[in-house]
Amino acid sequence: DFFKDATFGVPAGEAEHSYSPRNDVTIQRDRGFGVPHIYGDGRPGAMFGAGYIGAEDRLFLMDVLRHVGRAELSSFIGGSQGNRDMDREQWRIAPYTDADLQKQFDQLDDLYGAAGAVVQEDVTNYVAGINKYICEATPANPGCATRGISPAPTAGSRNGNTPAQKLPGAYAAIVPNGDPGIEPELFEVTDVIATASLVGGIFGKGGGRELDAARLLEKALAKFGGPGGNAVFDDFRRAEDPEAPVTSTGNFPYRVPNASPAADSNGLPDAGSTDESEVVARRGPAGRRGGILDGLTDIQGASNALLVSGAESESGTPIAVFGPQTGYFSPQILMELDIHAPAVGGKPGIDARGASFPGVNLYVQLGRGRDYAWSATSAGQDTVDTFALDLCNPGGAPVTDLAAAQGYMYRNVCEPFEELRRTNQWVPNVADMSPPGTETLLTKRTKLGLELARARIGGQGQTPGTPVVYVQLRSTYLHEVDSALGFVDFNAPEQMETSQEFQQAAARIGFTFNWFYINDDDIAYFNSGNNPVRPAGTDPDFPVRACPTAATDRCKYEWEGWNPANFTATYTPFGEHPQQVNKSYFTSWNNKQAAGFSAADDNFSYGSVHRSEPLDDGIQARLAGGEKMTVPELVDAMEDAATVDLRGNKVLPVLLRVLGDETDPAVRDAITKLQAWQRDGAHRRDKDNNGVYEHSEAIKIMDAWWPKLVEQMFKPTLDPALYDGLVDMIEIDNPPHTRQGSAYIAGWYSYVEKDLRALLGEPVAGAFSRRYCGGGDRATCEADLRGKLQAAIAEPRATTYADPQCDTSDNAALDDQVCFDAIEYTAVGAVDQPLQRWQNRPTFQQT
Incomplete structure (x- = not known):
């Protein structure tokens, strides 16, 4: 009675709705919670059904998220300060043209062969399911006829048969782009990529504050001098504190700072010379305070996990309590689904139930399979670096004004900046009465990342330093959708029979997460992420001068294997990722992964005290004296720490x-x-x-x-x-x-x-x-x-x-x-909720 049943399927007589939006898929809704249970004849039908129920349950939120992913929230919902701040942040970290988003989709089979082609087909069918629902909700939408999508309602579906019943009421309160046309627009595969870039950019990365760290070191050196300033900086940096609680007992060295970095790799700015690059090229009028997704980007790495091995459980089989912390929204930013399809035509089957983010809910992202379950916590290891590139002018003119420089030196060529612009416009509406306006966002892209700031480096006395542009490079930039390969495996029972197969699946995810797995025999852990291999001689805590020489084949200190044509690099191999199987128990609450796995440059919190310790305390107290643990006791340990x-x-x-x-x-x-x-x-x-x-x-x-x-x-x-x-x-x-x-x-x-x-x-x-x-x-x-x-x-x-x-x-x-x-x-819509008493625990949880 205390736990929600999460078994597969709907018990006999408990289906409140049963319907088929396409002839290769059947959807049932249970009476108790209305959870969608999707049964496809094969993957195409299951994916179509996932798109349909996503729109059925979260259409407006999906629409919001795709616009945030494109940095167009203010155009869609209104020009409040919060909406515009979110657009600016997204355009700073993930600015993509439609061509960029399409390229991410198109290159999947080129990069990953048959596995990539499976994802392409999945996304195509998923989008078709979303659009089927949209056409039922807006039959006058001309795009429906153009694409041959029938607006005929699906008999027996959850939200009724009329467009008024199907279309979320929130659409009546907005005027996207100042145009009272038919909303929502039909979805494209690029919308799925845009949403993935948003979710991954918030929850699945770490690092990127090397320039802030450099300014902090500058202050420490000014106060304490050379050796003293460096020592004080290290006191607070806590990159490798031996007292920090860890998840894995192994030693996994990563991004270990070089005790004596090469002099020519030094990209530290000259004191007082740094000028951050503004992402707003043309600012609009002031808007009202707040925004529709306030709090989303404020969510720090979160989620927790507690797993106890069979050797320590009363039943003799492993037990777990785990789940993600993703904030609190109405409707919630996670949705539940139960999805099934047999393996057909050499493509993997699907048997999974759990939680997913709307707009990318074609796979269960955190949940259970036939005889296993998995979850994740944000890891945030360093996958974002800051490089200094010499400024230049493509015409050969000397750089006298840093802000006016039109190019950068890369592999001994003066390359022009690629300018990525996004112009948003809005009018007052019921949802947001901010004055009408427009705003243009600008991010400059290089072959080594996105412009962050400009400065001078290497100045001596009265001699000015070399003018440089600081660029930020994230290992999953232009590759957010690639992580879908790991989720395909998580949802495929034949790919998840053992803890070793689970770890191999997790290794295919480029985002930085701590993944946990349980089956009848094992508990297992694996830290995922595209961890770049950095050249020897660099200090990953600070900006690195990537190209100090005139070499044309590669820059001396860019990532190993870096390919600017497709934004790929050499990443650390499987064996160097923190991992373990059948430790007596695992806990994780975004703490340090393992000894040697140095904290990212934006993380100063891996010290002697961490919030994961109360989880350890709760388990250790119950295992003391050789006692064994039960599921209720493990739940109690989590709830006590909360x-x-x-x-x-x-x-x-x-x-x-x-x-x-x-x-x-x-x-x-x-x-x-x-x-x-x-x-x-x-x-x-x-x-x-x-x-x-x-x-x-x-x-x-x-x-x-x-x-x-x-x-x-x-x-x-x-x-x-x-x-x-x-x-x-x-x-x-x-x-x-x-x-x-x-x-x-x-x-x-x-x-x-x-x-x-x-x-x-x-x-x-x-x-x-x-x-x-x-x-x-x-x-x-x-x-x-x-x-x-x-x-x-x-x-x-x-x-x-x-x-x-x-x-x-x-x-x-x-x-x-x-x-x-x-x-x-x-x-996120018309329905609000009262304040809820505080608890520090997952938003969605499995036991």
């Missing part, structure tokens, strides 16, 4: 050890409350359902104390510029107040804990180069912490939990802490 405040759970004990005995009554009372909270697990939860958190006063003290104590511990030693730069790289806290559910993934938790343990003289592996709190003096540190604790005690709750949203009539009755933490749903 309300833990990581600061109170892992950092508070060392804070209290530094404070020691206390004579001040107010401070002593606060410490007593904090100790009681920590002993009870440091939860933020209302266990007795009285509307107030247990240990509410202790939680308030910690919420007010944390930002004060972090700043006092580090800012005096670092100085304001360096401290602020570090805060830009990793915020001091990742609290529930983000309203996305996911919390505590990154913050200064390890910095505080590690520094204070060293100050106390406790053993510290990978210790900092210096002690920061109190300038290294324990008495001063203790006094600083006490002073900030007193300030936190005195801070009014109204200040700590100030939030206008909690003052509205809908939320005024909620307790201030409960409201401040609560999850907020983003409405």
